[in-house]
Every structure is written in C-alpha cells, then in structure tokens.
Amino acid sequence: MPAETILTNAQIVTPEAIVEGHLVLRDGKIAEVAEGPSRSGEDMGGDMIIPGLVELHTDHIEGHYHPRPRVIWNRMAAIQAHDAQIAASGITTVFDALRVGTDENRIASSDDIAAMGRAIGQAVDEDRVRADHFIHLRCEVSAADVIEGFEKVVDNPRLKLASLMDHAPGQRQFADLGAYRAYYQKKDGLTDAEFDAFCERRIAESERYAPEGRRMIAAACRERGIALASHDDANAEHVAESVALGVDVAEFPTTIEAAEASRAAGLHVLMGAPNIVRGGSHSGNVSALELMRHGVLDILSSDYVPFSMLQAAFQLWDAGETQLPAAIRLVTEAPAEAVGLTDRGAILAGRRADLVRVRVHKGEPPVVRSVWREGRRVV
Incomplete structure (x- = not known):
C-alpha cells in the first residue's frame, strides 16, 4: 500500500457539507480535506466520496x-x-x-x-x-x-x-x-x-x-x-x-x-x-x-x-x-x-481512511464504485 494516496475531482461528504475537491490519505488516515482539484492523484470523475x-x-x-x-x-x-x-x-x-x-x-x-x-x-x-x-x-x-x-x-x-x-x-x-x-x-x-x-x-x-x-x-x-x-x-x-x-x-x-x-x-x-x-x-x-x-x-x-x-x-x-x-x-x-x-465514521483529518466512492443516479439506488479501509482499496 502506498504511504500516500490522493483522490481528486470528487464531491466529498463531510459532517457539515459537500466539498468539491480532493482528499489526501496517509498511513491509513485522512491527512487533508481540501477544496478544488489536486495536480496529481486518482480522478474520481465527480463521484461522491462518503465515509465507510x-x-x-x-x-x-x-x-x-x-x-x-x-x-x-x-x-x-x-x-x-x-x-x-x-x-x-x-x-x-x-x-x-x-x-x-x-x-x-x-x-x-x-x-x-x-x-x-x-x-x-x-x-x-x-x-x-x-x-x-x-x-x-x-x-x-x-x-x-x-x-x-x-x-x-x-x-x-x-x-x-x-x-x-x-x-x-x-x-x-x-x-x-x-x-x-x-x-x-x-x-x-x-x-x-x-x-x-x-x-x-x-x-x-x-x-x-x-x-x-x-x-x-x-x-x-x-x-x-x-x-x-x-x-x-x-x-x-x-x-x-x-x-x-x-x-x-x-x-x-x-x-x-x-x-x-x-x-x-x-x-x-x-x-x-x-x-x-x-x-x-x-x-x-x-x-x-x-x-x-x-x-x-x-x-x-x-x-x-x-x-x-x-x-x-x-x-x-x-x-x-x-x-x-x-x-x-x-x-x-x-x-x-x-x-x-x-476513530472512524467521518471525513475529517486524523480519522481512519475508511471511504466509499459512490455514483449517484437520481431516483435510483446509488452505485458503489470503490471502497477503502484504512487507506487500502478493498473493493
């Protein structure tokens, strides 16, 4: 597992809002939640990222x-x-x-x-x-x-x-x-x-x-x-x-x-x-x-x-x-x-990087695209 992973171009569901931006995962935890795209990282294609x-x-x-x-x-x-x-x-x-x-x-x-x-x-x-x-x-x-x-x-x-x-x-x-x-x-x-x-x-x-x-x-x-x-x-x-x-x-x-x-x-x-x-x-x-x-x-x-x-x-x-x-x-x-x-359950710096990439279809069940547990992709 890489020490650092960046997920960019995502709609990130934090406890207070939906942030259009990117996430930095480091050593199994969320290191940064930031607005706007990152210059590097895996493109989420505008999908939502929610906590596991x-x-x-x-x-x-x-x-x-x-x-x-x-x-x-x-x-x-x-x-x-x-x-x-x-x-x-x-x-x-x-x-x-x-x-x-x-x-x-x-x-x-x-x-x-x-x-x-x-x-x-x-x-x-x-x-x-x-x-x-x-x-x-x-x-x-x-x-x-x-x-x-x-x-x-x-x-x-x-x-x-x-x-x-x-x-x-x-x-x-x-x-x-x-x-x-x-x-x-x-x-x-x-x-x-x-x-x-x-x-x-x-x-x-x-x-x-x-x-x-x-x-x-x-x-x-x-x-x-x-x-x-x-x-x-x-x-x-x-x-x-x-x-x-x-x-x-x-x-x-x-x-x-x-x-x-x-x-x-x-x-x-x-x-x-x-x-x-x-x-x-x-x-x-x-x-x-x-x-x-x-x-x-x-x-x-x-x-x-x-x-x-x-x-x-x-x-x-x-x-x-x-x-x-x-x-x-x-x-x-x-x-x-x-x-x-x-230690988990919210997209906040310092929490476990347990995350789900979700694609939303209006009026239909959402689609799980990827899942990470402690920063490691498991789905």
Whole structure:
C-alpha cells in the first residue's frame, strides 16, 4: 500500500457539507480535506466520496452459515461470502449478529455460535476479510439456555455489543397477536391448537427466564465494557428497565412513545434501513421515517439487507427528507459513536481512511464504485 494516496475531482461528504475537491490519505488516515482539484492523484470523475458505513446489526451472516433448513455451511467460507457482500455495499465496519438462546427452530447450538465467533476473529487476524468485523451477540433472554450461550462467547475479544431480546408473543415486536400468528403459524405450519400451545409455552418461558437473563447479561457487559442494546422496547416502562440495566442503544423501538423516552434518557435510537426503503415496518410497528420526522432517529442498520443502509441514506436525501450530510451520519458517524469507535465514521483529518466512492443516479439506488479501509482499496 502506498504511504500516500490522493483522490481528486470528487464531491466529498463531510459532517457539515459537500466539498468539491480532493482528499489526501496517509498511513491509513485522512491527512487533508481540501477544496478544488489536486495536480496529481486518482480522478474520481465527480463521484461522491462518503465515509465507510458502520453497521451495528446485521443478521445477514446467518443466511451464509445456514443457507438451507438443517444445513450448516463451512464457517470460514460463510464469513468470506458475507464479507464480500458487506464490503460491496460500502460497509467498512460491521458487527456480525450471532444469536444465543435456542428454541425449536434453531439448529445452531451455543457451541456452534461460539465456534463461529472464534472463526470471525481468525478471519480478521488472517486478513481474510475486507471490512473490519466485530461481534454483536443477540441474546434471547426468554430462552432457558441464554446465559449458558452468552458465557461461551463473552470473552471473545471481537465482542463489542450485546442486545437483550425477548420475542415472546403479546409484547414488544409482537404486541399484536395477529401479527405473531401471521408470522409463526404460517411459517411453521401450525394448527390453531398447536399455535395456542406454542404461545402459552413462549409466554411461560419469558416469565421464567427473561428477568434473570437480562440482569446477568447486562451486569457482565457493564463489567467488561461491552456496549449494550435493548430490543423492541414498546413503552416507557420498557425504556426505564433498559436505562436501569445500562443500555446504550435502543434497537428498533416499536412506538413513538418508546423512541421519545429512549432519546430523552440519552440512548441512541436505531432503526432498520429496510424500514426506510420499504416505506414501513414489516411487523406493522412504527416507521423509521416517522421517527426521523419526530427528531428521534439516530442510527440506521441494514438488519437483513446489507445494501439497504446506503440505499436508505440516499433515498432520504433524494426525497428531500434531510440534507445529505445528515443522512450519511445515520449510517456512519452516529453508529460509530454509539459503540465508542471514535476513530472512524467521518471525513475529517486524523480519522481512519475508511471511504466509499459512490455514483449517484437520481431516483435510483446509488452505485458503489470503490471502497477503502484504512487507506487500502478493498473493493
């Protein structure tokens, strides 16, 4: 890698404005942001340069190591395939979501998840991946074995974020039992009687295991400096519980009430970029755009479609909902700040040279032309 790289004739999206000029990258960092063309360097052809995206919650990796029912793929191959799509979507820092807490639909044991976590660390250490990979451990606190699974991953040095989830029916994401029925009964082919028994079992498990699971996992994360996220908070009581546990990020609040209470308590409010792209929640909960219009949206995550982060940011700008620097902040600097990664996420002198060259097409998804991580071109 050359010690110095110059990118010229670009529209550079800084935290405050779009600068027509050039960038100087030196030793993996941004050395200079300047107006006007440079006498030398790689011509960007007037394309935009934005910071590399920072993704806190993507379940996308699951589709690679569980590509079909009852199939578990080679871990390293799954990581590399996942990483290739992540980087090509402009994401230079990714928190790979792994879940602990099993139910009848999970074929991966806690040992499998721990092994995947170790494989992610190996992939980073061996320079097999384009993006910078961390682990987001999704903890299904209503499961009997959630603490056991958590303890098998908690000492992985790539673990930087854990979330407290409870997908039992009648609350949070599935407060509407009709939506829960539409999701699970059809997916699992259950009769009405089987579905009713399923709901009773899930509710009982939540009541038995969730309180202790939340307390123990939150305490362990605070002790180790691991950022903590709530999941699907629906009301002020949920938010108060999250605050008491030391939560940093409010993931996918399902109502305006919960989002406003989270923001008032100093939490970073995260919503799914697919919610923006699709024009609403697939579960029938509050829309991300509505939260943005109320001034209580901080972060967008790709959730299950990696490219949706970039697409959503430019879609918001294209629709006139916000200025481009503010839209880009939702997927770059804001998520980085929420988990303490203050060395990246913005085009400023001294920050990591994690950058994406984007070609914009009015009314259409943007095109990723090139990606740099710490000044090295990876796409």
